[in-house]
Amino acid sequence: MPTITEAYVDSLAPNAGAIKNGRDLVKKNSFPVLNESPDGTLLFGECKGSGKEPYRCSVDFANEANPVFRCSCPSRQFPCKHALGLLYARAMGNPFTQAEVPQDIADKRDKAEKREEKKKDAAESVGNAPAAKRKVNKNALVKKFASQLEGLRLLEKLVLQLVQSGLGSVDKKTVQMIEDQAKQLGNHYIPGVQAKLRELVHTMQTEGDRESIHSQAMEQLLYLHSLAKKGVSYLEKRMDDPELPMETDSSLEEQLGHAWQLAELREYGRVQPDAELLQLSFLSYADAARGEFVDAGWWADLGDGTIRSTRHLRPFRAARALKEEDTVRAVIRTEELFVYPGEFNARVRWEAATQRDAALDDLAKVKKAAASSYADVVKQVKNIIKNPLADKTPAMLVAYRSIDKTADGLCLRDAQGKLLPVSDLTSNGRATSSLIALLDEKDLKDQAALVMFSHRLDDNRLSVQLMSIVTDSRIIRLLY
Known part of the structure; x- marks a missing residue:
């Protein structure tokens, strides 16, 4: 059984409401019976409910990596508040009485063990032979590829039309047309592309600085153009040979919308x-x-x-x-x-x-793995973001000699004196720079930081947002 802490139980809860409800059960002394098996792999008990009969709940750690939650309540939430309350009772130090595993749970354990034995026997019978390749329905795949290609070509035409007319001419009628095109892409098995086109619609509907909005929209159009171009080339090859393996050297399949x-x-x-x-x-x-x-x-x-x-x-x-x-x-x-x-x-x-x-x-x-040379880091990031389909906000672990305040704002300084400007990304809506003033002086020197890079098109400037700081004794989470 793992060490059961309140943080561990929190991590198992489906939502914040379940955490509160589970904790409240313990505070209200709703568990008249709290038991554990002699070997410590099963926690079980009874919890007062709205009816005459208490709910019988248990958490089975026979497989520590995959605990099994059981409860007689009708809740569709999993794990339910009663199973969570049982774990909170353990985490909060409530006394548990040793008792034998109930027969119904013992029977369920036996069935689970038999299922695992069958799986193991099946795996052993196969031995080291290579896994059988999945059968490919060529006709169905070709039809799907044809539909995807049709959708990508519609996207290519739309992007070309928007670029030729200019973003300054985009009005409500044009935005509505783009939204209609996004809906139409839903018929072409490319949900990833559809979502990206909807992001463009969302950007164009945003109120604010038009120059900034147009700059963001241009980035999105560049992405859509590159995705359509690479997608068409990739799908044409797969149409010619449906048995070709899927692309795994990049995230192109996922960007098109494949759910791995x-x-x-x-x-x-x-x-x-x-x-x-x-x-x-x-x-x-x-x-x-x-x-x-x-x-x-x-x-x-x-x-x-x-x-x-x-x-x-x-x-x-x-x-x-x-x-x-x-x-x-x-x-x-x-x-x-x-x-x-x-x-x-x-x-x-x-x-x-x-x-x-x-x-x-x-x-x-973690600290040892942090990159020490900002010159090398910046070179690596530039190579990443020059790919139009790459994530433009990569996260990297960097070491710093100090966090300094300069005339241009905060910056990280490496051992060679090179600087990384610190700023807050507008895309995630979270500001972390202001939190630096709350840190101890020792946290500002000779530590490591997880940072998220961003690139501004208007001045071709790279900067980083501080996500967390890793010291010798703790992790200071700034973005959470």
């Missing part, structure tokens, strides 16, 4: 074994253009210092039914880390994981 399945990532060898990750920064925001909430995290791979990202999407319409991600302070350990195709800050995902408290040695590993 874990089985596909495994098939393409996008699995990293025995990974340990430490979250350095976290941000939740609403993406109005896509109609979804985004829970984004940036993590340091403790194996090699690579900065990974996670992105949990919750459509507005289904947000209440989906688990909200939150800040994670523990080290995540997973036997299999699935790595999505991408050029930088590759997105990752895992099915099951255990947690342990972050140690000073983990912070030392």
Whole structure:
């Protein structure tokens, strides 16, 4: 069983309301019975409910990386507040009495073990033979590619029309036409492209400085033009040979709208074994253009210092039914880390994981991985962002000798005296520069920082937003 802390239980809760409700059950002494199995792998008990009979809830840690929650309540929330309350009771130090595993849970454990044995036997029977290649329905794929190509060519015409007429001539009627085109793309199996076109509509509908809005719109048009061009070239090749493997050297498939399945990532060898990750920064925001909430995290791979990202999407319409991600302070350990195709800050995902408290040695590993030369960092970032389809706000871990205030504002200074200007990105709506004044003097010297780069087209200037600071003893989260 993992060390059960309140932070650990918070991480399991589907939303903030479930956290509050679970904690309230403990505060109201709603658990007359609190038990644990002799081997410590099962917590179970009874919780007072609205009816005569109490709810019987349990949390099974037979597989520590994938705990099983059970409850007799009718709630569709998972885990329910009663199972969470059981864990909060343990985290808050309430006494648990040792008791034998209930027969119904023992039976369910036996069934689960038999299922796992069958899976294991099936895997052993295959041995080391290569996995069978998935069958391809060529006719269906060709039809899909043809529809996608038609959609991309419609997009090419639209972008050309907007560029030729000029953004200054765009009025409400034109914006409505673009929005109608975005809806039409929904029939062409390219949801990623459709979402990007909706972002352009959202930008053009924004009130404010027109020059700034037009500059942002031009970037989006450049992206759409490049995506259409590369997408057409890629899909034409796949139409000629439907059995060609999907693109995994870039995020082109995802940008077109493909939702990678874990089985596909495994098939393409996008699995990293025995990974340990430490979250350095976290941000939740609403993406109005896509109609979804985004829970984004940036993590340091403790194996090699690579900065990974996670992105949990919750459509507005289904947000209440989906688990909200939150800040994670523990080290995540997973036997299999699935790595999505991408050029930088590759997105990752895992099915099951255990947690342990972050140690000073983990912070030392992160600091050691920080880039020390800003000249090399800037060169690397420029090579990244010159790709029209690349993320224009890459996150990197950099070391700094000091954080200084200059005539032009705050900046990071490396050991060679080179400077990185510090500013706040308008795209994420979070300001962190003002928080620097609240830090101790020792935090401003000889530490490491996770930063997000941004590039201004008007003056060709690179700057960074401070996301977090990593010291020898703690992580100071500025963007969260």
